[in-house]
Amino acid sequence: MxxxxxxxxxxxxxxxxxxxxxxxxxxxxxxxxxxAPVRAGGPARDAAFVQWSGGDKKSAQQAVAAGKSPADRVCAYAMQALIDGFKGPALMAELTRRGNQEFAVMNSxxxxxxxxxxxxxxxxxxxxxxxxxxxxxxxxxxxxxxxxxxxxxxxxxxxxxxxxxxxxxxxxxxxxxxxxxxxxxGAQSIENAVGNLMVLEERGAH
CATH class of the missing domain: 1.10.132 (Topoisomerase I; Chain A, domain 4)
Structure with missing residues (x-):
């Protein structure tokens, strides 16, 4: 050489x-x-959704908040917002913003x-x-x-x-x-997690 x-x-x-x-x-x-962790936490979120649908919303939020993936962070925020009474288009817009922010970090x-x-x-x-x-x-x-x-x-x-x-x-x-x-x-995991949560919340409201 x-x-x-x-x-x-x-x-x-x-x-x-x-x-x-x-x-x-x-x-x-x-x-x-x-x-590495962007798709982690699926089973834990599923278990938390069972708790959420059973009415134990605070425990479900705490379980998801302990996760390390972007989907856990966005979903934990969504759960806390719903517990605090923050709902409707404003919440969806904020969740979209947070999801886009997480994706921008993942894609950097x-x-x-x-x-x-x-x-x-x-x-x-x-x-x-x-x-x-x-x-x-x-x-x-x-x-x-x-x-x-x-x-x-x-x-x-x-x-x-x-x-x-x-x-x-x-x-x-x-x-x-x-x-x-x-x-x-990772972005798909965020979308799935938030979508599942909103479906559960809508069912619980009826």
Whole structure:
């Protein structure tokens, strides 16, 4: 593997791609940890809904409030609001706001991964093009007398930036897709939890 000083115009791009790779892997690890609990607590919420429908609303709210998932937080707020007599369109608007806020937090930094996945191959291609230009300029300056092995070496070093760009882009694209799906699943859990609670409350009111 040649040193960066031997990569010509591709050296700075390799460094930039290395930094993007480090950022990408850091974001993936952090988001995996933070999104791990977004679908947790389903059985506990179901048990709390049984308590709620049985009339033990305070215990149900306390059980849900002890959860760690976004659905638990939104559902716990909804239960407390209903206990306090806050109902109707105003409550639904507030729950929608809180749900959107939770989703924004779950979805944060995923756009960065998508951006890295998009620009890394372009940076790699830029390094290849500039490296090829440099190689053929050297051939022109040598008036066709350049050693073929030297020219080939320059070309493969230029192509190395494209490979580096793809190596950075592929994990970022996979990570963005999987993490986005996880965030959407968390949002669905919020919607399901609130929907179930509102159905139970409506039935209890009649």
């Amino acid at each position: 040649p040193g960066l000083e031997n990569l010509g115009t591709g050296g700075p791009i390799i460094v930039l791609l290395g930094l993007l790779s480090l950022l990408s892997l850091t974001v993936i690890v952090v988001k995996v940890i933070r999104l 930094w995923i756009r960065v991964l998508e951006l890295i996945a998009m620009i890394s191959p372009l940076l790699g291609l830029l390094g290849t093009v500039t490296g090829m230009i440099q190689s053929f300029q050297e051939l022109e300056l040598a008036q066709g007398a350049a050693n073929a092995s030297v020219l080939a070496g320059g070309i493969w070093q230029a192509l190395l930036t494209t490979a580096a760009g793809l190596l950075v882009a592929i994990p970022a694209a996979i990570g963005a897709s999987l993490l986005s799906g996880r965030a959407e699943a």
